[in-house]
Amino acid sequence: MKNILFRLYLNLMRSGAKLTRIKENKVVILNGAGRSGSNGYLFAKYLRQHHPEYDVALVEPWPSSHLPLKTWRQIGAAKYIFTTHQPFKIHRKQISIQFWHGIPLKRMGIMANNTDYKTDARNARLWRRNADMVCSSSDFYETLMSACTGIETSKYRQVGFPRLDALTRPAVTKKELLQQLFGQDDVQAQIGIFMPTFRYEMADEEIMNRIKDGNFLALPDFDVEKLNASLKAKNQFLIVKLHPYEMRLFKKQHSHFSNISFLNNDFLYEQDFDLYELLGSTDFLITDFSSIYFDYLNLNKPIIFITAYLEQYEKTRGLLFGPFKEVVPGKCVNTQTQLLEAVAAPDHYQAKRQYWRNLTNEVQSASYCEQVFTLMTKKY
Missing domain, CATH: 3.40.50.12580 (CDP-glycerol glycerophosphotransferase, C-terminal domain)
Incomplete structure (x- = not known):
């Protein structure tokens, strides 16, 4: 019941946020990874430090049923939406870029032993509908992710992950x-x-x-x-x-x-x-x-x-x-x-x-954050 009510809440707030006009320099990062290797949090830090020309909003925790209307308007105004968990967008013209939050080792989604197939199938549809691009580090990573969530190969972009900049x-x-x-x-x-x-x-x-x-x-x-x-x-x-x-x-x-x-x-x-x-x-x-x-x-x-x-x-x-x-x-x-x-x-x-x-990690870079930024701005 809670899951059904929460989906109704999301649909309601998404409908309201659709009235907001998209801003070309608006970036929203929906961070569900807390402070444990969060690509979203670390990329937000990078953008604020190196690209002040972009208006960056970090939304956390995500998802949440306690977000103020102001935050939903920011999500609706974003040209670019980054997520660390399920992909999310409000307008078709928004660009949804998926970070995810780790290289899969444990079974998840349709591969897991402890999940419900109907839920997994619904999540797979969300990936197909909402994820425009999925950041990747290797062919191996893409194989694991697609096995669990059914992501099409055309969505992957091998640019690496912002968390590795902080790690090294x-x-x-x-x-x-x-x-x-x-x-x-x-x-x-x-x-x-x-x-x-x-x-x-x-x-x-x-x-x-x-x-x-x-x-x-x-x-x-x-x-x-x-x-x-x-x-x-x-x-x-x-x-x-x-x-x-x-x-x-x-x-x-x-x-x-x-x-x-x-x-x-x-x-x-x-x-x-x-x-x-x-x-x-x-x-x-x-x-x-x-x-x-x-x-x-x-x-x-x-x-x-x-x-x-x-x-x-x-x-x-x-x-x-x-x-x-x-x-x-x-x-x-x-x-x-x-x-x-x-x-x-x-x-x-x-x-x-x-x-x-x-x-x-087939992607070797002096700055993974910069590679993600290039992906965002060039939209390739």
């Missing part, structure tokens, strides 16, 4: 990151970041209870004191960035340990940063099935994969390719003991990371 040229230095999150300034230390996927959708009560009780790794032998001691002995620090939903469930959102710090969205909003503007200053990534690892390949730094609940995830939602443990460019671990060993082990995955980086 971080706005926050390693020293600043150590000072702000750990109160330290030893730049010889290593900083790791743990970023899991949305684990709640597995509907596994045991895993969610572990997270609620403070076991953010959701591993059977989790021991936070031992983890902190091991990090301290190796002169390493660990940033924990959970999905916002998990952070709300998490009972211990503030770490009392010297070498572990939780990063939440409030910090990013207060500092006016996207996660990718500091991610490039980290030294290694720990994840499970989050597609962030594809982007992290552009740093050529170690990646460790937690696969303790791989079987549950494949059954509930599914992955787009595999076998997962054989194809990922990093060590797979199922326990904290294995994780600590992997963090201390020599890195032997450089060649495999390079292979996957070339496969997922």
Whole structure:
């Protein structure tokens, strides 16, 4: 019922916004990606800094049923509309450019195990009707996206993604990151970041209870004191960035340990940063099935994969390719003991990371934002 009412709301507001006259220099970015590698947010920053001749409106969160009429009029006046999730436009003459928010690793849309076909088919029709151009990074990316959403090949433009500009040229230095999150300034230390996927959708009560009780790794032998001691002995620090939903469930959102710090969205909003503007200053990534690892390949730094609940995830939602443990460019671990060993082990995955980086990002550019801007203005 909620979905039906929300679609009615969107149709009503779209009808009202159609009365607004389009402005040639008006750009609206509908950002549903928050501050976690948001192409929309970062491209808005770029436009405001480098192209003040364009009137840029960043609409977030999107979609929302609480947007004022003024905002809807801005959407209706936009010549260019960028989206991070489903494509959206009001007038036929508007140009809708789709960023999306990551390279697909997990099954979604018509490929997912846990979605409704009628909904997926309706979404596929929205892509065909509303997306004029879809930003892409490679043939591989296009294959994955089209498998899930049915996008026609003619819509893709291989211009890369704005988030990679922030990743490879971080706005926050390693020293600043150590000072702000750990109160330290030893730049010889290593900083790791743990970023899991949305684990709640597995509907596994045991895993969610572990997270609620403070076991953010959701591993059977989790021991936070031992983890902190091991990090301290190796002169390493660990940033924990959970999905916002998990952070709300998490009972211990503030770490009392010297070498572990939780990063939440409030910090990013207060500092006016996207996660990718500091991610490039980290030294290694720990994840499970989050597609962030594809982007992290552009740093050529170690990646460790937690696969303790791989079987549950494949059954509930599914992955787009595999076998997962054989194809990922990093060590797979199922326990904290294995994780600590992997963090201390020599890195032997450089060649495999390079292979996957070339496969997922065929577009090499000094400025992906500039390439998207050229796409927007030349309309090719």
